[in-house]
Amino acid sequence: MIVTNYSTDEKTFLELTMKKVKQIVLYMFVLFFFTNSFALAQNAEDVVKYRKNIMKAIGSHISVIASNVKGKVVIESDIIPHAKALYLTISSINIEKTFPSDTAPNDNLKTKSLSEIWEKPKEFALALNNSVKKANDLLSATETKDMKLIGKALGALGKSCGACHKTFRKEK
Ligand code: HEC
Numbered sequence: 001m002i003v004t005n006y007s008t009d010e011k012t013f014l015e016l017t018m019k020k021v022k023q024i025v026l027y028m029f030v031l032f033f034f035t036n037s038f039a040l041a042q043n044a045e046d047v048v049k050y051r052k053n054i055m056k057a058i059g060s061h062i063s064v065i066a067s068n069v070k071g072k073v074v075i076e077s078d079i080i081p082h083a084k085a086l087y088l089t090i091s092s093i094n095i096e097k098t099f100p101s102d103t104a105p106n107d108n109l110k111t112k113s114l115s116e117i118w119e120k121p122k123e124f125a126l127a128l129n130n131s132v133k134k135a136n137d138l139l140s141a142t143e144t145k146d147m148k149l150i151g152k153a154l155g156a157l158g159k160s161c162g163a164c165h166k167t168f169r170k171e172k
Pocket residue numbers: 048051052053055056058059062090110111112113114124125127128131157158160161162164165168169
C-alpha cells in the first residue's frame with residue numbers, strides 16, 4: 001500500500017530538511033564566491049616572492065645534483081629524487097598565475113623580471129618549455145646512473161635556464 005498522506009510530523013520534518021538543504025546550498029555558494037575573490041585578489045608583492053621561491057627551489061635541486069656530479073659529495077641516491085622534484089616543479093609553473101601582468105616591473109616591486117615577459121609572451125612560454133624538456137632529459141639521464149650522461153644533461157638544462165634569464169631577467 002502506498003501512503004500518500006504525510007502526517008503533520010512528517011511534513012514538518014520535510015520542511016525542516018528542505019530548509020537545511022537550502023541553507024547548505026547558500027553556504028556553499030557564499031564559500032565559493034569568497035574563495036574565488038581571494039584567488040583574484042593576489043597581492044603583486046606576494047606573487048613576486050612566490051615565484052622567486054619557485055626559482056630558488058629549482059636552483060637548489062640543481063645544486064644538489066651538481067654536488068654529486070662534481071664528486072663534492074657522494075650521496076648519489078639523492079640524484080633521482082631531486083631530478084624528479086625539479087622536473088615536477090618546473091613543469092608545473094603556470095605562467096599566467098605566476099607572472100600576472102600586475103607583477104611587471106615597477107618602482108614598488110622588488111623583481112628582476114623584465115617587461116619583455118609581457119611583451120613577448122610566446123617567446124617566454126617557449127623558453128620555459130625548452131627548460132621543461134631539458135629537465136625531462138635530465139630525469140631520463142639520471143635513470144641510467146651514468147655520471148657522464150647526467151653531467152651532460154645537467155649542463156644542457158643549465159644553458160636553458162640561462163637562455164631565459166638572458167632575455168627575461170635583469171642582470172643585477
Ligand atoms: C621561462 C624563463 C625562465 C626559465 C626557463 C628559468 N627561469 Fe629562473 N628566473 C626567471 C625570471 C623571470 C626570474 C626573475 C624573477 C623575479 O625576480 O621576478 C628568475 C629568477 C631566478 C632565480 C633568482 C630567484 C631569486 O631569489 O631572486 C634563480 C635562482 C633562478 N631563476 C634559477 C633558475 C634555474 C636553475 C632554472 C633552470 C632549471 C631557471 N631559473 C629557469 C625566468 C626563468
